[in-house]
Amino acid sequence: MKNKLIIPILLTNLIFAIPTVLHVKKKLISVNGKSANVLTIEQNKGKWGYYAKNSDIFDVIVKNDLNNPTIIHWHGLTLPNNQDGTELTQLVIPAHGEYHYNFKLKDTGTFWMHSHEGFQEAMLAEAPLIIEAQDDSNYKQVIVMFQGFNFKSPEEILTKIKKNAKKFANMHMDMKMGRDLNDTNFDAYLTNYHTPDIPHYFL
Ligand SMILES: [Cu+2]
Structure with missing residues (x-):
């Protein structure tokens, strides 16, 4: 009798194991009254990120909605090396391509x-x-992610940092001034993509 029960349960699991889709996509936000194009990672209905329980199966399809390649790293999780989401262990996901991740979650915690x-x-x-x-x-969960934001593109900022590094090296002043050459000032500090004047802590 027992064996007869197992088959329907397995079939049900196969039919209802629907992967979570995570889109890597553009997002238009407003920073200090100015609109800005940034990126985000959202589920089909716009939910930001991924939420599961320990020992669930991480069954996720990453869809790249961008016109450039992407790859998403699951920061902090213990997982099979080839699903780590870095260029070291898998190929990048091409523009408008996708990649299916599937492994058992072993860790509990607040990751990103x-x-x-x-x-x-x-x-x-x-x-x-x-x-x-x-x-x-x-427990009621409140997700708060702090984000540094610049209106300048990262490429422009890097060029500026490199220029400053050269300048400081020439002047031999970098150590005396106690400055970190990687320092950059942000135009705004965001919380969940919002400026602090518009709190948006609850997802
Ligand atoms: Cu990371």
């Missing part, structure tokens, strides 16, 4: 995902990656 390609992370191609313990649903 971010692009590992070019300057996309500086363009805010990032999102929460929340893995709850089995009994965590009793």
Whole structure:
């Protein structure tokens, strides 16, 4: 009798195992009253990031909606090396291509995902990656991600940093001034893509 029960359960699992789709896409935001193009990682209905329970299967299709390649790193998770989402362990996802990830979640915690390609992370191609313990649903979750934002493109900023580095090296003043050559000032500090005057902590 027992064996007869197993088959329908397996079939049901196969039919209902629908992967979560995560789109890497452009996002238009407003920063200090000016509109700005950034990037984000969203599910089909616009939910930002990915939420699951420990020991669930991480069954995710990353769809690249950009005109450039991308690759998304699951920051902090213990996972099979070839699904780590970096150029070191898998090929980039071409423009308008996709990649299917499938592994068992072993960690509980507040993680994040971010692009590992070019300057996309500086363009805010990032999102929460929340893995709850089995009994965590009793608590209200508040997701807060702080983001540094610049109206200048990352390419422009890098050029400026390199120029400054040269200047400081020539003047032998970098150490005396106690400055980190990588320092850059942000035009705004965002919380979940919003400027602080418009709090938007609750997703
Ligand atoms: Cu990372």
